[in-house]
Structure formats: C-alpha cells, structure tokens
Amino acid sequence: MLKRITVFMFFSGLAAASLAICGCGKNETSSYQSGNQTNEEEFAKIHKDVNFNKEDKEKMHGTGMAPEGGGHGMSSEHVKKEKVDPNKVIATVNNEKILRKDLDKILDRFRNHVNPAALPSMEQQITDQLVTQSTLRQFVVENKLTFPNDKVEKEIAKMRDNIKNNPATKDKTLEQFLEFQGSNIDELKTAITMSGAIEDYVFKNVDDKKMEDYFMKNIANFNSETVTASHILVDTKELKTQEELDKAKAKIDSIKKELDEGADFAELAKKYSDCPTGKTGGDLGSFPRHGAMVETFANAAFATEVGKVSDPVKTEFGYHLIKVTAHTPAKDVSFSQVKDKVRDELIAIEMNNLIKDLREKAKIEIALQ
Numbered sequence: 509m510l511k512r513i514t515v516f517m518f519f520s521g522l523a524a525a526s527l528a529i530c531g532c533g534k535n536e537t538s539s540y541q542s543g544n545q546t547n548e549e550e551f552a553k554i555h556k557d558v559n560f561n562k563e564d565k566e567k568m569h570g571t572g573m574a575p576e577g578g579g580h581g582m583s584s585e586h587v588k589k590e591k592v593d594p595n596k597v598i599a600t601v602n603n604e605k606i607l608r609k610d611l612d613k614i615l616d617r618f619r620n621h622v623n624p625a626a627l628p629s630m631e632q633q634i635t636d637q638l639v640t641q642s643t644l645r646q647f648v649v650e651n652k653l654t655f656p657n658d659k660v661e662k663e664i665a666k667m668r669d670n671i672k673n674n675p676a677t678k679d680k681t682l683e684q685f686l687e688f689q690g691s692n693i694d695e696l697k698t699a700i701t702m703s704g705a706i707e708d709y710v711f712k713n714v715d716d717k718k719m720e721d722y723f724m725k726n727i728a729n730f731n732s733e734t735v736t737a738s739h740i741l742v743d744t745k746e747l748k749t750q751e752e753l754d755k756a757k758a759k760i761d762s763i764k765k766e767l768d769e770g771a772d773f774a775e776l777a778k779k780y781s782d783c784p785t786g787k788t789g790g791d792l793g794s795f796p797r798h799g800a801m802v803e804t805f806a807n808a809a810f811a812t813e814v815g816k817v818s819d820p821v822k823t824e825f826g827y828h829l830i831k832v833t834a835h836t837p838a839k840d841v842s843f844s845q846v847k848d849k850v851r852d853e854l855i856a857i858e859m860n861n862l863i864k865d866l867r868e869k870a871k872i873e874i875a876l877q
Contacts, residue, residue: 599635599874601642611635611876617689625746635876643866648705655704663700664693710858711851719850723843729798729853730846736834737809738773738790743782744826760820760827767817773831782826794836799853805830 594609614634615627622630647653664682671677671685686692723730742760747753763780767773774789781790795801797810808821809830818830843850 598876599639599872601639602646602871604642604646606635606638606642610638613690614638629745631876635874639872639874640863640867643870643872644706644863645702646870647862647866648702651709653705653709655701655708657701659704660697660700663704664697706859706862707855710855710862713858714851714854719847719854720843722854723846723850726798726853727841728838729796730849731838731841732796732836733810733838734794734796734836735809735812735832736794736836737792737812737830737832738777738785739783739792739805739831740773740777740781740786740790740829741783741825742780742827745824756827757820760829764817764820764829767829773817773829790831794834810835 592608592612594607594612596608597605598608598611599606611631611634615630618630619627668682671680671682677685682696683693686696740760740763742756742763744753744756747756759780763776766776774791777786777790780786783790785791792801795806795809797806800806801809802823802825804823805821805828808818808828809832812818812830812832814832814835816832818828818832821828821830
C-alpha cells in the first residue's frame with residue numbers, strides 16, 4: 509500500500525476532528541496511517557472527494573493517468589438540512605472554485621458526532637484542506653504526473669485483503685466501507701492515482717545519503733522509546749478573556765490538588781476532562797517522543813516519572829495533567845533496520861515542503877463565513 513503520503517492523508521485529522529478540536533495533545537500535522545491497518549477508522553480517514561473536472565480529466569487521459577470509471581467526487585448534488593446555497597463559492601485556488609457543497613459533503617459525515625460549537629472550527633479546517641487538495645490536483649495535472657493503473661488495482665487488492673483478513677471486518681466489503689463514507693470505488697481509484705503520482709514525485713528527492721543523514725540527526729525518532737500515559741484536559745481554545753483563562757488555570761490547579769490528596773486519576777478524567785478520552789479515564793495509549801503529540805505535551809510526558817502526575821502543562825489546546833503509567837526505554841537501532849521509516853518521514857517532509865511552496869505561489873482566496 510502507498511507508504512505514507514496520500515491525498516487522503518491530508519484529511520486524516522477530519523475523521524477524528526472531535527479529538528483534534530477538543531485537544532488531546534495530538535500532533536495533527538504528523539499523523540499518518542500504517543499501510544497494513546484496515547478498519548472502519550482507517551476508511552473514515554480516507555478522503556473520498558478527490559475530483560478532477562472535465563478539462564482536467566481530458567488532460568490526464570492524454571497522459572494515461574485518468575483512472576477507469578473516472579471520479580464523481582464533488583459533482584454529485586448534496587441536499588443540506590440548512591438553507592445555505594450549495595453553490596456558494598467558499599474559496600478559489602488559481603481561479604478554481606470550491607463550493608459550499610464540497611465542504612458540506614465532508615462535514616455531514618461528522619456533523620452529528622461533534623459538539624455544534626465545534627462546527628465553525630471544523631469548517632475552517634475542511635476548507636483549508638480542500639484548498640490544499642486543489643493546489644495538489646492542479647500540480648498533478650500541470651506537470652502531467654502519472655501513476656500506472658496496475659498499481660492502482662494492486663492498492664485496491666491490498667485493501668480488500670486487509671478487510672478480509674481482519675476478524676472485525678471480514679464480513680464487510682471495501683464497497684461497503686466506501687458507501688458508509690458516501691463514496692464509491694471510482695472515487696477511491698482517483699484518489700489513489702493522484703496520491704501515487706504525487707508520492708512518486710516527492711520520492712525523487714529522497715536518496716540513501718539524505719536518509720542516512722536524517723537518521724543520524726533524528727535517531728530519537730526511530731529508537732522505539734515510548735511512554736504510556738493518560739491526561740486530563742481543561743480546554744482553553746475558545747476562551748477569549750484573561751478572566752476566562754484564569755478560571756481555567758484555577759480549575760486545573762484544583763484538579764491537581766485533588767490528585768495530590770489521593771483522588772483516582774481515571775475517575776477525575778471522567779468527571780472533569782474536556783477531551784473525549786475522558787470517557788475512558790483519559791487513556792492516550794503509548795506514543796513516541798516525536799511526531800505523535802505536540803512537542804510541549806510530549807516533552808512533559810517524557811519528563812514525568814512512571815506512576816507520577818505532571819504539573820499543569822499548557823499547550824495550544826489548553827491545560828493538561830499527564831499521568832505516565834509506563835516508559836519503554838530506547839533501543840539500539842541501525843539505519844538498515846529502520847530505513848523504511850526514515851524514508852517515510854523524509855517523504856512526509858518533502859510533501860509538506862511541496863504543499864507550502866504550492867500554497868505560497870497560488871492565488872488563494874477564502875470566502876467562508
């Protein structure tokens with residue numbers, strides 16, 4: 509399966525948008541899916557709205573890139589519950605229009621699963637991702653980037669095998685997963701085609717010397733050191749005044765006092781935490797020092813002794829209390845052992861650089877209200 513950098517990767521945060529918006533310390537810019545995990549959560553992370561307009565498809569057909577059956581994506585009419593013009597232009601990228609219905613087709617998948625107060629933030633995130641998608645699609649077409657149909661079919665076959673071999677999903681089909689997300693196999697083929705073309709392009713900038721240099725400078729990313737932790741969050745993202753922020757700080761200090769007096773961490777997480785993980789006692793599982801969580805949060809977690817609770821930690825999401833329950837020490841590792849992981853990280857960096865460059869050069873106007 510395509511290693512890391514896929515078009516649907518850019519929308520991976522949307523499937524867990526309630527987590528990201530409530531703020532669990534996750535590093536949204538660096539999350540990516542492993543190729544051998546296939547379940548409902550993974551397919552919820554696959555963005556199905558990659559769409560090429562008629563002119564783009566004609567150009568791509570000439571390069572052998574257009575997938576069989578084409579991609580319908582955003583061309584299907586969507587009926588919203590609210591009386592908002594579905595054809596209202598919410599953004600333009602180099603004169604290519606992004607419509608309100610493009611946004612709503614994605615938003616409607618999550619609308620009933622998040623706090624209504626979080627919807628404006630979700631709309632902004634989705635619109636920004638649609639802008640990124642548009643810049644990448646234009647780049648693929650303008651540069652006549654290609655990805656062979658046989659490789660597309662190979663990716664589809666791997667997805668089918670993963671579903672079949674997973675006891676939790678063996679009775680379902682790929683088509684059922686796609687239908688659940690409001691998509692179909694043609695749209696997925698289009699997404700894989702675009703993803704593969706871009707990934708092949710950025711891979712050209714990643715050679716063995718570059719990978720070895722990166723490994724030596726970032727060995728902590730690959731030595732398997734992890735902590736297992738839980739947290740309690742007092743969300744501050746929507747707070748505007750200093751008085752509100754002071755109340756949030758007082759609240760987290762009060763919770764810390766309860767913990768110091770012997771209260772159970774999991775129970776207080778269920779009672780107080782503004783993160784959805786509070787329902788399970790604040791459990792975050794295990795994570796490495798870099799890449800999974802925002803740096804401030806990760807640094808505090810790795811500095812906390814096993815069995816102890818950190819002092820309040822402030823991140824962009826709010827105030828956290830972190831309880832570390834296990835610490836797996838670093839292992840000796842050689843470049844050859846983790847070469848694939850090094851390649852994936854470097855491709856991710858090259859992709860981020862490409863996106864940044866394309867967005868800086870593009871004429872982008874956002875009119876979302």
